[in-house]
Amino acid sequence: MARSRVSRAALLLTIVASLSACTTAADEPVRKGGVITLAGSTSLQPFAEQWAEVYHGGRIIVQAGGSTAGIKAAEDGTADIGMSSRSLQPAEMAGLTQTVVARDGIAVIVHAANPVRRLTLLQLRRIYAGEIRNWRTVGGADATITVITREDGSGTRDAFQQFVMGEGNEIATSALVTAYSGGLRKMVSQDPGAIGYVTFSQLNTRIHVVAIDGVMPSEPAIASGAYRLQRPFLFLTRGAPTGAAKAFITFVLSDAGQRLARAQGLAPVSLE
Amino acid sequence: MMMIARGRAWVASARLSDAMIERCLLLAALSAVSTLALITLFILREGLPVVISEGPWAFLAGVKWAPSRGAYGLLPMIVGTAVVTAGALVVGIPLGLAGAITLAELAPARARKFLKPMIELLAGIPSVVYGFIGMEILVPFIRERGTLGGPGYSALAASIILGIMVLPTIIGISIDALEAVPRSYRDGSRALGATQWQTITGVVLPAARNGIVAAVILGMGRAVGETMAVIMVAGNAVQFPGSILAPVRTLTANIALEMSYATGAHAQALFATGIVLFVISLVLNGIAGRVRGSRRDVPG
Numbered sequence: 001m002a003r004s005r006v007s008r009a010a011l012l013l014t015i016v017a018s019l020s021a022c023t024t025a026a027d028e029p030v031r032k033g034g035v036i037t038l039a040g041s042t043s044l045q046p047f048a049e050q051w052a053e054v055y056h057g058g059r060i061i062v063q064a065g066g067s068t069a070g071i072k073a074a075e076d077g078t079a080d081i082g083m084s085s086r087s088l089q090p091a092e093m094a095g096l097t098q099t100v101v102a103r104d105g106i107a108v109i110v111h112a113a114n115p116v117r118r119l120t121l122l123q124l125r126r127i128y129a130g131e132i133r134n135w136r137t138v139g140g141a142d143a144t145i146t147v148i149t150r151e152d153g154s155g156t157r158d159a160f161q162q163f164v165m166g167e168g169n170e171i172a173t174s175a176l177v178t179a180y181s182g183g184l185r186k187m188v189s190q191d192p193g194a195i196g197y198v199t200f201s202q203l204n205t206r207i208h209v210v211a212i213d214g215v216m217p218s219e220p221a222i223a224s225g226a227y228r229l230q231r232p233f234l235f236l237t238r239g240a241p242t243g244a245a246k247a248f249i250t251f252v253l254s255d256a257g258q259r260l261a262r263a264q265g266l267a268p269v270s271l272e
Numbered sequence: 273m274m275m276i277a278r279g280r281a282w283v284a285s286a287r288l289s290d291a292m293i294e295r296c297l298l299l300a301a302l303s304a305v306s307t308l309a310l311i312t313l314f315i316l317r318e319g320l321p322v323v324i325s326e327g328p329w330a331f332l333a334g335v336k337w338a339p340s341r342g343a344y345g346l347l348p349m350i351v352g353t354a355v356v357t358a359g360a361l362v363v364g365i366p367l368g369l370a371g372a373i374t375l376a377e378l379a380p381a382r383a384r385k386f387l388k389p390m391i392e393l394l395a396g397i398p399s400v401v402y403g404f405i406g407m408e409i410l411v412p413f414i415r416e417r418g419t420l421g422g423p424g425y426s427a428l429a430a431s432i433i434l435g436i437m438v439l440p441t442i443i444g445i446s447i448d449a450l451e452a453v454p455r456s457y458r459d460g461s462r463a464l465g466a467t468q469w470q471t472i473t474g475v476v477l478p479a480a481r482n483g484i485v486a487a488v489i490l491g492m493g494r495a496v497g498e499t500m501a502v503i504m505v506a507g508n509a510v511q512f513p514g515s516i517l518a519p520v521r522t523l524t525a526n527i528a529l530e531m532s533y534a535t536g537a538h539a540q541a542l543f544a545t546g547i548v549l550f551v552i553s554l555v556l557n558g559i560a561g562r563v564r565g566s567r568r569d570v571p572g
Contacts, residue, residue: 066533
């Protein structure tokens with residue numbers, strides 16, 4: 001008898017604990033005077049934290065959860081500013097004001113020994129679709145192309161899909177998949193036949209960047225839009241930004257804010 | 273009288289503290305079990321909706337996995353897991369059995385004292401280290417061999433790494449099984465004029481068969497569940513591998529790769545992948561337990 005009473009009590013305790021855990025899973029944003037909440041893109045999160053650290057106009061809380069969650073948070077008001085590292089689809093735009101706070105270029109990379117230094121957008125698309133399989137076709141050595149991509153759901157892949165593949169063209173299922181920019185870079189640096197893509201800030205000297213349609217990714221080329229393979233980093237507010245949110249966005253767009261973004265490898269919103 | 277009363281009080285308080293300890297232990301045991309129950313409930317709650325909305329058959333037998341386009345077919349990953357696990361057993365069973373027989377039957381006691389802890393140490397190496405070695409040495413080796421080729425990240429690379437990783441499981445449990453065979457079996461066989469090798473293959477191995485089968489199945493469970501090392505060397509392409517040199521994605525890799533940005537139905541589909549894994553490991557453990565338990569039926 002005693003034993004079963006103990007077990008019943010323990011069971012009840014765990015059930016209650018699990019229920020209360022469920023209901024408090026989504027943190028409510030704190031919104032007192034001067035405190036603003038940012039939520040969304042994990043790509044934007046580190047930069048937002050940098051801005052928040054330097055900003056003196058009030059307390060900033062940064063929560064990550066992905067661009068889609070950020071757009072939703074801005075729409076339903078659970079965050080003052082939603083962060084998105086991808087362009088909004090038409091259905092998502094209703095009622096939201098978008099502010100581009102920085103631009104992130106996506107660089108196409110190959111092995112340092114690969115003689116191919118430029119590709120057209122069409123060639124790149126056909127390589128990723130699995131239609132071009134040998135480097136010879138695009139002016140390189142007679143070697144099989146090892147196509148490497150990011151995992152489904154990654155913002156970098158989203159942007160690549162959008163600008164390179166376009167609607168209806170899919171990345172070949174035979175492409176190698178990795179979940180880390182750093183890991184992808186390493187894979188490319190090891191395999192002479194490899195091609196991959198990483199964000200501009202992830203470049204290093206052990207790999208080579210390929211010009212797309214004759215344009216190399218660079219800060220000015222990304223900011224001016226000449227290099228098309230890029231994604232906007234967006235702050236989203238319900239209606240025009242006001243009050244504390246407006247003050248923070250103004251800071252982010254100021255010289256100081258943009259310089260910080262540049263130091264982290266992002267391209268500024270516009271070139272002064 | 274005083275003494276007796278004091279003694280009684282002492283006994284009573286000892287009984288009380290006994291009962292308290294018993295209850296504390298019971299509570300601890302229950303919390304362990306209820307954790308399992310909660311995990312089960314949680315993955316079912318998170319994963320089942322997408323299985324139901326997609327239809328279990330479309331989910332398990334669908335050939336296309338593209339969550340951003342609403343396609344949730346797990347079959348390529350189920351096949352990938354099967355291929356890599358089978359490959360791991362091809363590598364692991366001969367090595368494991370040879371190791372177990374050597375250690376249990378052939379090696380002198382001194383060598384055994386040295387070798388057995390070494391094999392147990394294999395189990396203590398973190399899987400990311402296996403993966404890293406695979407990525408740095410095995411993958412380039414496969415890629416650069418003319419007869420092999422391909423991107424290097426492949427079912428073959430994953431099979432070899434996993435084949436080594438299952439060794440401690442297979443060897444450890446097989447040794448237990450071999451050691452459980454009564455000494456009289458070996459003596460009887462030798463007395464009839466059989467050589468040591470004939471005794472091992474004709475008497476000891478058949479007698480230990482169930483334990484060895486259980487060892488292999490538990491090794492299989494280890495291979496199915498391994499994640500990090502596999503992600504690092506398998507290439508993770510969502511496709512049916514055309515050869516062992518082609519990249520594959522396993523069920524565990526699918527969850528670990530895509531969890532960081534998955535939301536909504538995509539996240540549910542990853543939990544549903546977890547349900548499939550859960551069922552597989554439940555079945556494997558069940559079979560292993562049953563095979564192992566039935567050893568008592570062997571006459572002797």
